[in-house]
Amino acid sequence: MPSLLITGAAVATVDAAGTEHAVGHVLVRDGAIAAVGAGEAPPGTVADRVVDARGHLVTPGFVNTHHHLYQWATRGFAVDEGLFAWLTTLYPVWALLRAADVEAAARAGLARLALTGCTTTTDHHYLHPREGGDQLAATIEAAASVGLRFSPTRGSMDLGSSAGGLPPDSVVEDVEAVLAATADAVARHHDPSPSSTVRIGAAPCSPFSVSPRLLRETAAQAAELGIRRHTHLAETADEEEFCARTFGARPVEVLEDLGWLGPDVWLAHCVHLSDADIATLARTGSSVAHCPSSNARLGAGAARARDLLDAGVPLGLGVDGAASSEQGSLADELRQMVYTARLRGGPEAMSARDALRAATAGGAACVGRSAEIGSIEVGKRADLALWDLRGLGHADLDDPVVALVIGPTPPLALTTVEGRVVVEDGQLRTTSEERAVADLVAARRRVLARR
Ligand SMILES: [Zn+2]
Structure with missing residues (x-):
């Protein structure tokens, strides 16, 4: 693995103290961060490749904490519907997906994430049609x-x-099948090592699509396998009504009763929370994947992100599935997070730096990898994003973090994962964007032709 020195850039480390350097350097060796500091790299620093990054900002690569990659093949449906009507429109379409379609959709969604500064992402794949093959x-x-x-x-x-x-009966499984498939996925794919590129989690979909027994048994299994847990929670007022009708409780209470809160759990959305709900999330150490664009697209509401942060709840950002948030860019979620919070709570409710922290260190906390990714510190994995701030959108903005978050999404000069270049000069270096687009269009046609 060639070593890499980025020098002359502004550096936002997003370490615990929020250390930033107006001009700094980052040295990458063997997939990890070997040095970071103020000023140009010290004389005598050697690297296989040196990037003169004056006029740029280097940040930790973004961590996307909620997605449904398969949905990239089904964007643009039920554009003016709320969650439940949107879901009932799409379930029958998703039932037609096969593994090859999911691979094409996922590659497109992942390419889009990479091209908008993401170096780590989760995926929540909860729909496994019987004839669909191994979609995970x-x-x-x-x-x-x-x-x-x-x-x-x-x-x-x-x-x-x-x-x-x-959901229609055709897209659900029984508990035994879910547990067996989860155990199999962990045995085949899960790597717990610090430099791991694949970690499996367990993720029943939501209180309105799974049984209490499935939640209880997946919780026990996840503890046994040592994997993290994820689900949707408190996304809409409809869900709140469903839980009141079915369980006589609020969504957060339902999950707590079933043993589904804790430091190994991260929850997507959490829009409709009471003060007591927020206190419960904080007390249990549960994390939240905040998805402000999807919540706006579905008219679900504006999450209480400021209150969650003030209560000490770890908060990451998520693009959510591309069928409910067609842009699929994590970089855009930072701005949306700031604006959503300010619409609720005024100009001081959220800063650009709060949003950068959510997209990096906050996301790392959600996926249980705070020790490895989410900040630029010596010894952490070399997952970086280098933003070019020299152009029309940013050149006159003095604060580079404000330029990144509040300005237009800057051109991406470089991203690395484990020190390996993924994006350079705004182009994917690992795979072909053109091929990803062609495969996506073909997959969508195949799926729609099965209707
Ligand atoms: Zn979702």
Whole structure:
């Protein structure tokens, strides 16, 4: 692995103290950060490749904490519907997906993430049609080809419409099948090592599509396997009503009763929370994947991100599936996070630096990798994004972090994962963007032709 020196750039390390350098350097060796500091690199610093990065900003690579990569093949459906109507439109379409379609959709979604500064992403794949093949493996294949660090989850649903759930019976599984598939995925793909590029999680879909038994048993299994847990929670007012009707409790209370909160759990959305709910999330050490664009697109509401941060809840950012947030760019979520919080709480409710922290260190906390990624510190894995701030959108903005978050998404000069170049000069270096587009279009045609 060639060593790399980035020198002359502004550096936002996002370490615990928020250390920044107006001019600094970062040295990468053997896939890890070997040095970071103020000023140009000290004389005598040698590297196989030296990048003169004056006028640029280097940040930790972004960590996307919530996605459904398969949805990239089904963008643009039910554009003006809320969550439940949107889901009932799309479930029958998703039931037609096969592993090859999912791989093409995932590659497109992952390419988009890479091209917007992401170096790690999760995926929540909860729909496994019987004739669909191994769709989780298809997403892992796609992530390897794009070169992102990946924390896919073996998702699940077992509450079909005949049992009072929202999804049609054709796309749900039974509990035993879910547990067996999760154990198999962990045995085949999970790597717990610090430099790991694949870590599996367990992810029942949501309170309105899974049974209490599935939640209880996946919690026990995850503890046994030593893997993290993920699910959707408190996304809409409809979900709150469903939980009140079905369980006589609020969504957060339902999950706590079923042993589904804790430091090994991260929860997507958490839009509709009471003060007591926020205190419960903080007390249990649960993390939240905040998805402000998806919440806006579905009209779900504006999450209480400021209150969650103030309560000490680890908060990451997520693009959510591309069928409910068609842009799929984590860089855009930083601005959306600031704006959403300010619409709720005024100009001081969220800063550009709060958003950068959520997209990096906060995301690393969600996926349980704070010791390895999410900040630029010696010994951490070399997952970096180098933003070019010399152009029309940014050249006159003095504060580079403000330029990145509040300005337009800057051109990406470089990203590295484990020190390996993934994007350079705005182009993928690991795989072909043109091929990804062609494969995506073909996959979408195949899926729609099966209707
Ligand atoms: Zn989602």
